[in-house]
Amino acid sequence: MTQVAGHPELRLDPDYESPEYRSSAKRAPRQPLVLLSDSLLDSGGPVFGETPVTLSDADLTLGPHGEAQGQRINVSGRILDSDGRPVAGQLVELWQANAAGRYRHAVDSHAAPLDPNFTGTGRCLTGPDGAYRFVTIAPGSYPWGNHPNAWRPAHLHFSVFGRLFTERLVTQMYFPGDPLLPFDPIFNSVRSQRDRERMVSSFDWDTTEEGWALGYRFDIVVTGHLATPFEEASGVRR
Amino acid sequence: MTAGREPTGPEARLIPTPSQTVGPYLRIGMEWMQAKDLVAPGSAGAVTLVGTVTDGDGEVVPDAVLELWSPPAWGRSLTDDGGSYSFTVVKPAGAHRHMEMFVFARGLVRQLLTRIYFPDETDANLVDPLLARVPEQRRETLIAKRDPSGGLRFDVRLQGPDETVFFAY
Numbered sequence: 550m551t552q553v554a555g556h557p558e559l560r561l562d563p564d565y566e567s568p569e570y571r572s573s574a575k576r577a578p579r580q581p582l583v584l585l586s587d588s589l590l591d592s593g594g595p596v597f598g599e600t601p602v603t604l605s606d607a608d609l610t611l612g613p614h615g616e617a618q619g620q621r622i623n624v625s626g627r628i629l630d631s632d633g634r635p636v637a638g639q640l641v642e643l644w645q646a647n648a649a650g651r652y653r654h655a656v657d658s659h660a661a662p663l664d665p666n667f668t669g670t671g672r673c674l675t676g677p678d679g680a681y682r683f684v685t686i687a688p689g690s691y692p693w694g695n696h697p698n699a700w701r702p703a704h705l706h707f708s709v710f711g712r713l714f715t716e717r718l719v720t721q722m723y724f725p726g727d728p729l730l731p732f733d734p735i736f737n738s739v740r741s742q743r744d745r746e747r748m749v750s751s752f753d754w755d756t757t758e759e760g761w762a763l764g765y766r767f768d769i770v771v772t773g774h775l776a777t778p779f780e781e782a783s784g785v786r787r
Numbered sequence: 788m789t790a791g792r793e794p795t796g797p798e799a800r801l802i803p804t805p806s807q808t809v810g811p812y813l814r815i816g817m818e819w820m821q822a823k824d825l826v827a828p829g830s831a832g833a834v835t836l837v838g839t840v841t842d843g844d845g846e847v848v849p850d851a852v853l854e855l856w857s858p859p860a861w862g863r864s865l866t867d868d869g870g871s872y873s874f875t876v877v878k879p880a881g882a883h884r885h886m887e888m889f890v891f892a893r894g895l896v897r898q899l900l901t902r903i904y905f906p907d908e909t910d911a912n913l914v915d916p917l918l919a920r921v922p923e924q925r926r927e928t929l930i931a932k933r934d935p936s937g938g939l940r941f942d943v944r945l946q947g948p949d950e951t952v953f954f955a956y
Contacts (some may be wrong), residue, residue, distance in 0.1 A: 553955040554920075561807060561955070563896040570808075572894030575843040576945045579954050580925070585954035589917050591883055593832045595861030600820070629790055631800045644816025654812040656850075670815045674925065679851065706809065706816055715956055719891060721807040739805040739897045747804045751789065768790040771805035775897070776955040 552621075554581035559776040563738035571695050579763045584776070594714040597674065607673040608619035609643075609685040612666020613758040618650025619686035621762040624750070627679040628709055630716065631772045637678025641709040643683055650689030659691050681747065690729060700731035702736060711771035722767045723749045806897035810850065810913055813891065817852055824863050824875040825860035832877040835938030836903070839870045840890065843946030847871075851892035853943075855903075864896065866940075876939075884908050885915075889945055900954045904930045925952050 551566050552602060553559040563578035591767060606758050612750040624643075626638040646652050649661035674679050680752045688703045711717065722731060730736050730749070739745045747770070756764025790801045809817070817854025826833045840848040855862040857879055864872040878884060890899040904912050912918055918926050926949045931939040944951050 556955075561897070563807075567896050570894070572808075572895065574894075575846070576848070576892060576894030577896075577948055578821050578899065579843075579946055580950045580952070581926060582955040583917075583921050583955050585902075585917060585956045587956075590956060591856065591887065593858050594861075595856065627790070627950070629801060631803055642816050642820075644812065652812040652815060656811055659951075665828050668815070670819070672819070696822065702898060706807075706813070708809075708816060708897055714887060715900075717854070717889060717898065718806060719809050720804050720805065721810075733883075735896070738807070744802065744805045747791065747802055748807065755920065766789060769804045770790050770801040774956060775900070 550581040551578065553584055553776050554583060556584055556731040556776070558778050560778075561776055562740050562744060563740040564740070567734065567738040569616055569696075569736055577763055583778070589716060592713065594712055594716065596619035596638070597710065600640055600641070600674070602672050602674050603694065607671055607681075607683050609667065609669065611672045612664070612668075615666055617647070617664055617667035617686050619667075622687050623684055623756045623762050623764045624684065624705065624722070624733070624767060625680065625753075625756050625757065625764070626767040626769060628675050628681065628711070628769050628771065629679055630711060631770055635675070636709075636711050636716075636771065637675055637677045637679055639675050639710045640672065641675060641681045641684070641713075642670075643705055644706045646691055647687065648689050648690040650687050650737065650745045661689065661691065672674070687724075687763075695734060702733050703728040705768060707767075709771060710770055711773070713773045715775075716771040718771045719767065720748060720769065725752055758759070805863075808893060808896050810890045811850055811893045813852055813893075814865060815846045817863065821864060822862045823864050823873055825855065825857055825862045826875055826877045828875045830877070831859065833875050834877065835934070835936070836874045836876045836941060836942055837938060838872055838941040839944065840866050840872070840892070841870060841947075842894075845947065848892055848945070851890060854889040854891070855886055856888070857886040878905050878908075885913050888941075890945075894907065900956060901943065901951055902929055902954065906930055906933055906939070920938075921952050928952050
């Protein structure tokens, strides 16, 4: 378990040391972390309001030769800080596998077809209320060799920026009712069930479009703190 | 899922969304915006900062992303097949003579935070309040080395005897 030097009451969830996730074995730090308190941190953070992001960057379904294959989905939500304030005008990046569970990436050797009309990558800037929206294709599950018969649950990779440098977050959005979730070492690297649930999107009628696309809602809450006090009594890592 | 509140506490803060690894395919999502030049190469004070990311076996990490924060400049560099990254930076003026750096990679369930100090700031480094919190024998991992080419080198060792110091915040 990753320790914070001199602060046995602090815990990380997820913890860098996640033994069931094989790739962490040689990459997770083993020395205690040193606490960098707020007073020693530079304030502020990068701003991407001027970044050249166009509306079409948020629509992953339009390929060079036509429509991408698969179930079209609208994915929308808000980026908020832990006080509930919207993170406005900030960059959201998304990447994912295609409908067959294949990434357009050189190291992905899964025997599933690539889609010439799907790159699986998009981006947008949040609105004044912190809202973002992507139109994309429901990703497929895929095998990943972590353990026998290992399959990743369907997911979208999200990379978001808060107002503060320390609010930087990369996470994955999952889909409700996915039968693979209980078996996935990455999803379950988050030990608190309550916190794991924050990564599962909700099916949403409001953004489901007649004859066109299913809607999923996924709000993302960024925090400037990595380590949080471990509540011994309840066993909940907050 | 819509944002949910903590069940207790006077402020009822929102429950943060947990971190997840960038995974092995981060390149397709993050390479479009590499930002290696925090200042223009050749401008006053500009210096090249390079480094290699290695794992606990000393193997290079070819699928990492480094993000640098040197207010108000931000940068991003993806490691190459040799595990190396590069930036063009300028030493910050004023009190904060260091830069913050995040490391993202497959195998890291969340990013790591480290900090780069400058080797020609011996006096300032001696009295730096954060370096003072770091065990003396590990402080060297946070101070960039002078590169034979005239630039700076800051290697990131995720594990092992010379593991880089990483921070909780």
